Amino acid sequence: MKTASDPRHLARQKTVQSLFAWQAQNEISPQQAKLPSDPKAAALAQNLKIVDRLIKAAAPEWEINKINQIDLAILRLAVYELVIETKEPSKVIIDEAVELAKEFGNEASPSFINGALGQVLINPIRLQKIIADKLGVDEDRLEASADLYRDLNATDLEIGDLFAFLEKDYNFVFEPGFKPHTVGDLISYVEDQFA
Structure with a gap:
């Protein structure tokens, strides 16, 4: 404090x-x-x-x-x-x-x-805002089915930076090898860490 x-x-x-x-x-x-x-x-x-x-x-x-x-x-x-x-x-x-x-x-x-x-x-609205900010995309494009790579044009480096931010902000570690394909996959994974 x-x-x-x-x-x-x-x-x-x-x-x-x-x-x-x-x-x-x-x-x-x-x-x-x-x-x-x-x-x-x-x-x-x-x-x-x-x-x-x-x-x-x-x-x-x-x-x-x-x-x-x-x-x-x-x-x-x-x-x-x-x-x-x-x-x-x-x-x-x-x-x-x-x-x-x-x-x-x-x-x-x-x-x-x-x-x-x-x-x-852990509200999905906050998670969507973080994803949009870190990937540099408009929040309107963040439908649950939006593919992180094809629809949002995210690179592995951007996804890595997003993961690092989420791990620090939420105080958990992504499982090795976890690779979400959609916005919904990523949000569900983060929510599951707190279920």
């Missing part, structure tokens, strides 16, 4: 606070709510549908409007960083979210946030 004085941690605190304020304003007057002033919070607000869809899938027993508002702000930020932004390793993002939950949430917040983000981590 980064220290409390780390500029990235402080920036996340500011973003969570901005999101929290924006959520409160949006709840009172949705038509008049402006985008948050924090740049990352504003970018997140523009991707809110996908972020909230992933949160709903990760915590199906909770309606979005029933989640504690500070927990929701922390979840939204972490999901945005895990799925849309993808600049930091997933472990860093989840650890930071848990720390923010300890700072701002109640005693149940850290475990709730950790559990929900664990589900987001």
Whole structure:
């Protein structure tokens, strides 16, 4: 974990606070709510549908409007960083979210946030985004039946780089000789590691 004085941690605190304020304003007057002033919070607000869809899938027993508002702000930020932004390793993002939950949430917040983000981590939408980013293809081309080599023109080197990223991000090792042919093969394999 980064220290409390780390500029990235402080920036996340500011973003969570901005999101929290924006959520409160949006709840009172949705038509008049402006985008948050924090740049990352504003970018997140523009991707809110996908972020909230992933949160709903990760915590199906909770309606979005029933989640504690500070927990929701922390979840939204972490999901945005895990799925849309993808600049930091997933472990860093989840650890930071848990720390923010300890700072701002109640005693149940850290475990709730950790559990929900664990589900987001293995969501097929996130996996598709990683595959698209690492292979340099449009996400629209990533149907389950898309052949990695023929349809997406991936090279063995690109597949190797993708494997290395997934192994590091998900903390597992691909079986020697595993060679997926389709996007669906690869996603199923990764999901099976967590079943």
